[in-house]
Amino acid sequence: MTAAAKPSEKTGLILASASPRRLQLLEQIAIIPAAVIPADIDETPHAGEKPKIYAERIAAEKATTVYREHAGHVILAADTVVACGARILPKAEDSDTAIKCLKLLSGRRHRVISGISLVLPCGKQYVKSVASVVAFKRLTDAEISGYIASGEWDGKAGGYAIQGLAASFVRFMSGSYSNIVGLPLFEVAGWLHTHLKETDKP
Numbered sequence: 001m002t003a004a005a006k007p008s009e010k011t012g013l014i015l016a017s018a019s020p021r022r023l024q025l026l027e028q029i030a031i032i033p034a035a036v037i038p039a040d041i042d043e044t045p046h047a048g049e050k051p052k053i054y055a056e057r058i059a060a061e062k063a064t065t066v067y068r069e070h071a072g073h074v075i076l077a078a079d080t081v082v083a084c085g086a087r088i089l090p091k092a093e094d095s096d097t098a099i100k101c102l103k104l105l106s107g108r109r110h111r112v113i114s115g116i117s118l119v120l121p122c123g124k125q126y127v128k129s130v131a132s133v134v135a136f137k138r139l140t141d142a143e144i145s146g147y148i149a150s151g152e153w154d155g156k157a158g159g160y161a162i163q164g165l166a167a168s169f170v171r172f173m174s175g176s177y178s179n180i181v182g183l184p185l186f187e188v189a190g191w192l193h194t195h196l197k198e199t200d201k202p
C-alpha cells in the first residue's frame with residue numbers, strides 16, 4: 001500500500017483499509033473518501049471465536065485504530081472472512097495456504113461474512129456484519145493448480161476472489177455480491193446516507 005493520504009477536510013470520510021477492492025467498491029457508488037488510511041492491527045482469531053463475532057471485532061478494531069489518530073473524522077472499516085461451518089479460513093498469503101483453502105471449499109457451500117464499522121466524528125461507533133452464501137463446484141487438481149498459477153488468491157480471504165477467474169467455480173451464490181468482494185454496499189450506503197454531511201452523501 002502506498003503512503004496514507006492526509007484527510008483533506010475535517011468531516012471527510014476516511015476509509016480505514018489497505019484493500020484496493022474496498023476503495024473501488026466505494027467509488028462504484030460515487031463515494032470518494034477524503035483519505036485512505038490502513039489500520040495495522042493483529043488479526044489473529046481468539047480461540048474458538050465464531051466467524052461473525054471475529055469479523056465484527058476486527059472491523060471495529062480497524063476503525064477505532066484509525067479514529068485514535070484522526071478523531072473528528074468519519075471512519076469506515078471492514079473485515080471479510082470466509083467461513084466453512086464454524087471454521088475461519090485464513091487470508092491466503094502463500095500458495096500452500098491457498099491450495100488448502102480451495103481443497104476445503106471444493107464441492108461445498110461456505111459463508112462469506114464482512115464485518116463493517118463506522119465511527120462518527122463524536123466517537124460513536126456502529127458495528128454490524130453481512131453474510132453471503134457461496135457454493136463451489138467440485139474442483140479438479142488441474143483447476144486448482146491453474147488458479148494457483150494465476151496468483152489471484154494472494155491476499156484474499158479463503159484463497160479466492162469471486163471477481164476474477166474463481167467466478168467460474170461458483171455454482172450458486174445468495175446475498176450481497178459486493179459483500180463477498182469486501183464491502184457490502186447496500187449497508188454501507190445506508191449508513192453513509194444517514195451519517196455523512198449533506199455534501200458528502202452518496
Ligand SMILES: Cc1cn([C@H]2C[C@H](O)[C@@H](COP(=O)(O)OP(=O)(O)OP(=O)(O)O)O2)c(=O)[nH]c1=O
Nearest residue numbers: 017018019079080156157160161162180181182
Ligand atoms: C472472498 C473474497 C475476498 N476478497 C478480499 C477482500 C479483502 O481485501 C480480503 C480479505 O482481507 P481483509 O483482512 O478483510 O482486508 P485486507 O487485509 O485486504 O484490507 P484491510 O484490512 O486493510 O481493509 O479478501 C476478494 O477480493 N474477493 C473475494 O471473493
